[in-house]
Structures are given as structure tokens and as C-alpha cells.
Amino acid sequence: MKLWTCVLLLCAAAVCVTCEQPPSDEDWLELDTPQGPVRGRRDPDADHLYVFYNIPYATAPVGKDKYKPPLPAPVWKTPFDAVDKHVKCPQMMNNNFVPMNLVEKEDCLIANVYVPDARKKNLSVLVYVHGGGFIMGYGNLFKFKQFLKTKDIILVTFNYRLGVNGFLCLGTEGAPGNAGMKDQVALLRWVQKNIASYGGNPDDVTIAGFSAGSASVELLMLSKSAEGLFHRVIPESGGSLAVFSIQRDPLEIAKTFAKLLNFTNVDDTNALEEFYKTAPLELLNSYLSTESYDSNFLFSPCIERETANDAFLTESPLSILQKGSYRKLPVLYGFANMEGLVRIYYFEDWKHKMNEKFSDFLPADLTFKSDDEKHEVADKIKKFYFGNKPVGNDNILGFVDYFSDVFITTSMLRAVKLYAETGNNQVYLYEYSYVDEDIPTVPHTNVRGADHCAQTYAVMDGIDILNQNEDLASAGRLVMKKKVRQLWHNFIKTGKPVPEGSSLPAWPAAGAGRAPYMSLGQDVALHHAPLLETRTRFWEDIYQKYSREPIPPPATSAQSRHEL
Structure with a gap:
């Protein structure tokens, strides 16, 4: 199995979708949120937790708009049953990193909220960003139910767009770049607006992640677009200066990848953009190497053009760190x-x-x-x-x-x-x-x-x-x-x-x-x-x-x- 060690271990992590006994009324917890009423249920394997799965924190653009920033989250009036629908974002097929029986959806921007059965308010909030080289993974790769037994932390996990879908960076209106990072910022804004309804304190948010998720949380600390949305950072094995964290030349990478998919008119940027907009997701996710000798996985965050609206990053992480032009937070x-x-x-x-x-x-x-x-x-x-x-x-x-x-x-x-x-x-x-x-x-x-x-x-x-x-x-x-x-x-x-x-x-x-x-x-x-x-x-x-x-x-x- 030719993937990262995390990948090697995770290949055995199957999500078991079985027929369960329907929960009783006392197993449900209904909350009023800014999006509308939400119903979560007590975790059958951890009775100290209620879990709210599959909550849409934003809306992913689809079709020809699929590389644009996320759109606002939906709202509703009738109770939303927040049950696990095992959703993952489009990604490299047969990557052995996620269970085969997950449901791949283009509109995949969902959050999962783990709430302790404590009936308390203003609890600390942990937002965890999954890894996978920016090209694979999903929000619930790892479980932290034992960690949450203290009943004084609310955990949020989530999906974000991956690979070419999340990180094509042409600098155009249709593909400005960093869609996957803008998803992460949208999630943090959703937390600020909604987490109090789940018992969390929006002024006490820690972001953490492993591998590419680790690089992500450090990049979030360096980005002006995420400033003020969190208060502590835990990067675990990956940083903003890592070779896999930033595309060196995003246009050249877009050309290289298009050639791998047998598109040859790569020097015409308009034609290149049209190819990416119209190519089927199955084709775009049919090839993505994790075996590169140069420790680069092609698609990852990029530096956007200064003129970009709502840019995530317009300056290199090294330059930001050298200048100290970021909000200085506690970092583990x-x-x-x-x-x-x-x-x-x-x-x-x-x-x-x-x-x-x-x-x-x-x-x-x-x-x-x-x-x-x-x-x-x-x-x-x-x-x-x-x-x-x-x-x-x-x-x-x-x-x-x-x-x-x-x-x-x-x-x-x-x-x-x-x-x-x-x-x-x-x-x-x-x-x-x-x-x-x-x-x-x-x-x-x-x-x-x-x-x-x-x-x-x-x-x-x-x-x-x-x-x-x-x-x-x-x-x-x-x-x-x-x-x-x-x-x-x-x-x-x-x-x-x-x-x-x-x-x-x-x-x-x-x-x-x-x-x-x-x-x-x-x-x-x-x-x-x-x-x-x-x-x-x-x-x-x-x-x-x-x-x-x-x-x-x-x-x-x-x-x-x-x-x-």
C-alpha cells in the first residue's frame, strides 16, 4: 500500500453502517440554533456524549463553479435530524485512506459536533482538522471520545474540499485558489455563530490537526481571513513551511496535472480553466500520486494574487513569519x-x-x-x-x-x-x-x-x-x-x-x-x-x-x- 504511514494504518478503519435499533426519545437532544432546530442523539458507544452529525456549515459550489469559495449554509424551520450519513468530499479514488463505503458528495461541507452530556454552557471548543496530504480524508478519520470524557470540551470535526477540487489555483474568477482553506475559514465562522447553541464558548476555541491538518491550522493562524476566529493552536506533525504545504508554482502544477489527464492545450489559460470546469469529477479524481520523490503532492494551499477578493493567503508563510505579521497565539x-x-x-x-x-x-x-x-x-x-x-x-x-x-x-x-x-x-x-x-x-x-x-x-x-x-x-x-x-x-x-x-x-x-x-x-x-x-x-x-x-x-x- 503506497501511501503515508497514517494512510497505511487508516486503511483498516472502516465505517460500519449497520442496522441499529431506533433510538428512544430520551436518546435525542434537540437544540435551537441560528440555522434552525437540530436533533442529535446520544452516542451508543459513549453515553457521556451527544453527537450531531452531518450539519451543513456552508454550501459547496458545484458544476462549473466548483472551485469558487463556499456559499452560505442553509437554514431550516423544522427539526434537522443530525445523523451520520458518512459523507466525504470528492477525492482520489481507491486511495485506501478512507472507508470504501462512505458517500462521496460534491456538496460535502458538513460538520460533526460532539457535545458532552453535562448540560453546561460556555464550554471550551476544540476544532479538529483532518490530515491526508490535502488530497484525501474526511472529518471523522479519528475518534476522540475517550479524550472527551472530562465533559468540559466540545469537539467539532468537519470535511473540506480536497485535491484539485479544493486547491486548483489559477488566479481567475472561476478558480481563484484555496477553496479548501476557505472552507476551513467558513467552518470557523460557523463555529463563532453557532457553537453557543451547542453549549460552547466562541471566545474559547482551539484549532488542532495532524499532518496536512497540522499545516492547515498553522496557515490559519497566519491568514488575515481567519484572524479572531480561534484562540489557541495545536499543530501535530506538519507546518506552514513544509514542502507539501504550499504550491510553489500553482499554474505550472495545474498544467502538469492536466497533461496527466491527457489535456494538451495547457498554455491557453482560458482553455485550461474550461477544461477543469467541465471535466467530470471521476476524471479529476482518477489520478493523484502520493509517491513523489520530491515530497510534493501537487495540490495544496497556494499564494493568491493581491487583487483577489476574500483571499486566504497573499504572502508566503516564510515572509509572514519573518515579519511577525500574524496574531501571536499560544501554540502547542x-x-x-x-x-x-x-x-x-x-x-x-x-x-x-x-x-x-x-x-x-x-x-x-x-x-x-x-x-x-x-x-x-x-x-x-x-x-x-x-x-x-x-x-x-x-x-x-x-x-x-x-x-x-x-x-x-x-x-x-x-x-x-x-x-x-x-x-x-x-x-x-x-x-x-x-x-x-x-x-x-x-x-x-x-x-x-x-x-x-x-x-x-x-x-x-x-x-x-x-x-x-x-x-x-x-x-x-x-x-x-x-x-x-x-x-x-x-x-x-x-x-x-x-x-x-x-x-x-x-x-x-x-x-x-x-x-x-x-x-x-x-x-x-x-x-x-x-x-x-x-x-x-x-x-x-x-x-x-x-x-x-x-x-x-x-x-x-x-x-x-x-x-x-
């Missing part, structure tokens, strides 16, 4: 210690290709003056991770470290430094490294490590997606889950993972030196040495010399004449 920020295990499936094939032409595996956000310069830098990077030996079984940990750094770790650590330098003194940095004997060793070694999204697995229900039963977890893992859930809960409630009076070690915010940071492993311990300093400095030097900043799509000739 970190990753697992072996994020590169996300690519371990490819090792047997890629080790040969990396030895043949390592330059093919350089991240897509680097640029070079010549092929000679590119190969020179590739040789330098290869030597840094693998020494003078070829990539092989005896240095597979270098393979893991390389993809850890290219995908996740060093981009997040570069951001930590920029946060501190521009005055955000509320960034709490961690590295998650807990493993036990149930975790497989890295092939050809006796070493175990925490995989991509491992800290998310610690917070969510179950041991992992393959085994939802926490009763089968080792005693050590149960203790670790309890600690991580407590840290996340503390942060959501107070803006600090370790408030005063806690039994856990004090956890100060990180400075420009990328320290201190909390090690979440067999023990929970504060470290004062910079996290991954040598590797991060190495990549800082590479990016200082060869960074390829993202550009917006160019104006068409008609747009240029109008702007003049």
Missing part, C-alpha cells in the same frame, strides 16, 4: 521522533534510485541555477545523511532521518526560531518518542521509533487505528496516553500544557534557540539543549541559499488590462 507545537517512517514502505525500491540519482529526491521547494549546482547540493545532502556509503540496509536510519527532516521536522523547527524572534513567547515545543514492544522495529535494525502522527494516536481513541481496544494496550502505553491527553487538555483549557500546580515537569515556551522542549517518551522530561540542532542548522543553510519561494498564479492578459 511538535512532532514524532521518526517522522520519516512515513516513507519506509518505499525503502527497498528507493534505495537504488537514490543511489542512481539522489537529486530526484530533493524537496520541491529548492531551486538551483544549473543541473551541476543541483547535483553538487544533492551530493552534499546525501553525504550528510549516509556518509560516503551508498544508501542501503546498514544506514536505513539515515533514510528515516532524511525524510523526517524533508517532510516535517526541520521546517517546524525553522518556524519555532522565527516565532521566538518575532515575539511569540507562547510556543510550547515537544518531541514525541514513546514506543513499546508492540511497535515494530525499523527494518534491518533493532531500533524502534515513533511514526508520523504518533502523538495524535496517543490522544485519540484506542491504541492505533488497527486496534481500537484500549483494554489491550500495555500498561506503559495507557500511562502515556493519559499523560498526553492531560497535556492537550491543559493546553485547550489554559493555553499552557503544564499549568502551575501540575505534577508534570514545568514546560516553558521555546526561544529562538529551539529550546527548551519537552521530550514525551518513556519519561516526560524537559530538555534545554536545542532540538535536532545539527540537522536543523544544516537545512537552514541549504534553504538560505537555495529556497524556492512560492509565487501566485500570473494575471491573464484580460486581468492585466483590467488592472491597468
